[in-house]
Amino acid sequence: MVGAPDMGACLDRLAALGVEFQTETAPSDGEVCAVAMPVRLRSLVVRRGFGSIQLPARPLVDCRLAEPLALWVGGVVAPILAENFSSALKTVVTGPGFECRNRNREAAGKISAHAIGFALDISGFELANGRALSFGASGDPAGQAVLRTVRTAACGWFTTVLGPGSDAAHEDHLHVDIQRHGTSERYRICE
Ligand SMILES: [Zn+2]
Structure with missing residues (x-):
């Protein structure tokens, strides 16, 4: 397994967080698309008895995105949904x-954070009691209020958070990524 120099340390942290994953050979669809620390995610674990949270799409992401994802879902999303x-x-x-494409699937322009494994789209959450919460407009009002809360909180872990209301490309899902904007690691696009 060849990866970026600090991939081992990232994988160790991911395992310590209870994430179930497999390392993968870096995808190579085209020259500009590359994931430096590729991991395919199976499930996340939340402490304090919430149990395991499945990722049925088995998304392929960079380990450095998987880490904040596990922290956000485990530390914020799961407790808030359980409480409500x-x-x-x-x-x-x-x-x-991972998807080898430009931003918003446009023919020209900048390469998407998805093309380097730094982004994930989340359409919603499913609870043990059968309730489904969707970022799309069809969701119920109580669910939408809670989704707004976890969306705002996501800005603590990700550098970009886009969703319904941001633009036409994000009307039915939440896009989170860890791409750095300019020179500051603290700069956020949270719309
Ligand atoms: Zn996206």
């Missing part, structure tokens, strides 16, 4: 993570 709906978070419904 008296049921454990069971599933995070996502896209594939």
Whole structure:
């Protein structure tokens, strides 16, 4: 397994967080698309008895995105959903993570954070009691209010958070990524 120099340390931290994953050979769709620390995610674990949270799409992402994802889902999303709906978070419904394409699937322009494994699209969450929460407009009002809360909190872990209301490309899902904007690691795009 060849990866970026500090991949081993990232994998160790991911394992310590209870993330179930497999390392993968770096995808190479085209010259500009490359994931330096590729991991395919199976599930996340939340402490304090929430149990395991499945990622049925098995997204392929860079280890450095997987780490804040596990911290956000485990530390914020699962507890908030459990508090509001008296049921454990069971599933995070996502896209594939890695996709070799430009931003917003446009023919020209900048390469997407998805093309280097730094981004994941999340369409919603499913709870143990069968309740489904979707970022799309069809969700119920109580669910939408809670989703707004976890969306705002995501800005603590990710450098970009886009969703319904941001632009037409994000009307039915939350996009989170860890791409650095300019020279500051603290700069956020949270729309
Ligand atoms: Zn996206």
